[in-house]
Amino acid sequence: MIIKKVMPKIPVAKKRVAAYCRVSTFRNEQDESFETQQKYYEELIQSHPDWELVKVYADRHSATRVKNRPGFQEMVAAAEAKKMDIIICKSISRFSRNMVDCQQYAKWFRTLGVTIIFEEQNIRTDDPTCDFVLSILAAVAQDESHSISENEKAAYACGGVVVAGLLYVVMSLIICLVGIKRVMRYLPPVVTGPVIICIGLSLASSAISNASTNWFLAFVALAVIIAFNIWGKGMFKIIPILMGVVISYIVALIMNAAGFTNPDGSAILNFSSVASSGFVGLPPFQICKFDVTAILVMAPIAIATMMEHVGDMSAISATVNKNFLADPGLHRTLLGDGVATALAGLIGGPANTTYGENTGALELSHVYDPLVIRIAACLAIIISFIPKVSAIISTMPSAIIGGVSFMLYGMISAIGVRNVVENKVDLTKSRNLIITGVIFVCGLGFGDGLTFTVAGTSITLTALSIAAIAGILLNIILPGNDYEFDESSDL
Secondary structure, three states, X not given: OOOOOOOOOOOOOOEEEEEEEEOOOOOOOHHHHHHHHHHHHHHHHHHOOOEEEEEEEEEOOOOXXXXXXXXXXXXXXXXXXXXXXXXXXXXXXXXXXXXXXHHHHHHHHHHOOOEEEEOOXXXXXXXXXXXXXXXXXXXXXXXXXXXXXXXXXXXXXXXXXXXXXXXXXXXXXXXXXXXXXXXXXXXXXXXXHHHHXXXXXXXXXXXXXXXXXXXXXXXXXXXXXXXXXXXXXHHHHHOHXXXXXXXXXXXXXXXXXXXXXXXXXXXXXXXXXXXXXOOOOOOOOOOOOOXXXXXXXXXXXXXXXXXXXXXXXXXXXXXXXXXXXXXXXXXXXXXXXXXXXXXXXXXXXXOOOOOHHHHHHXXXXXXXXXXXXXXXXXXXXXXXXXXXXHHHHHOXXXXXXXXHHHHHHHHHHXXXXXXXXXXXXXXXXXXXXXXXXXXXXXXXXXXXXXXXXXXXXXXXXXXXXXHXXXXXXXXXXXXXXXXXXXXXXXX
């Protein structure tokens, strides 16, 4: 009889395998792709007899940095707890579109004994020769992310702009139905005035930032505007802003030709874009796209800009001594603003709204004829088809823009003060002081806005939106609202 020695089977430890997937844009149609990726990795890992599924970690966010992705951070914590041996990811760009993050986390996972497999590039991080190739491909992924983020997010931002424009249209219909007098009870000067002041003050840091690139040029622009406004004669007195821009630009040309540079060492003027641009061309059109998150981020801004619209209409009315809120009517001005905004957003353009700078220009130039604005609009459309002119305008030093902004942004706040004063808002009343004070703190204090989540959707309210909402609610809640809108044709 032959006796065979049977060796006991030693169980082979299975590799604990996780997967990471990410959908990096806003598109709703990619939700299906997101679920498909999860299912794919579950089936892939389970099909390998020597692999054991840990979990499929996933993020729906488009954040470039991994610290802003909760799914990725959960995977990091699991790796630290020694719960996995392998991570499978479709591509380097899905893992991280930040070159530094990609390299650092790849090396860090390797120190934990975790191997990352990038399917598309066929790279394993347990291969010591992969670092160089990984660094190159990570740099490419980061470069691609900029164009993807800008193009995709711009399209969805434009969708939010379209919705914001439609909100203007809805508001104009409400005003038309219920009457301007009843609506203005909720938008009295004690609300609109402080909001306009906040708009100007919130832009002040932008003026300082631009001017600080070259304080001398900023001073020249500001000084020329003041000089022509105070001491200018004839035609020159009504175009102080244009003269400020032209003269300071000539100074910049002279300084650039003489070899002067900005304090940081950069050139004062750069004409490379002018040389590469053509004389005739189409502006970059982009069809808008819609996403709930983008809409909820952009649409609330319409609340603040409506406040600005009402305030600007009041200020312009006072400037030209005619009540535009009554004739042609606030509902018509809002309708024009909303339709223009929606149409611009549809083809990738920015939102249209009333600007305090324009009111400041009216105050400085005393030119009130709407025909001038129509001519300017036609010229702007023509120039948009001449890339060479657009390129020349883009060479304008930011310091000059900062110097001009000193005047224009300051005038926005000054117009808000004028709105309060000319409407005789009684700030000896506690009610009015409370409303004004809360609007100021909200408008200037919430620097980054307020972000919260509703039903899994992240919503961000800007500081001006918060200020406008707070002012409207306090005006409704607090007793003593005795404001009566004057519908007379002249102020």
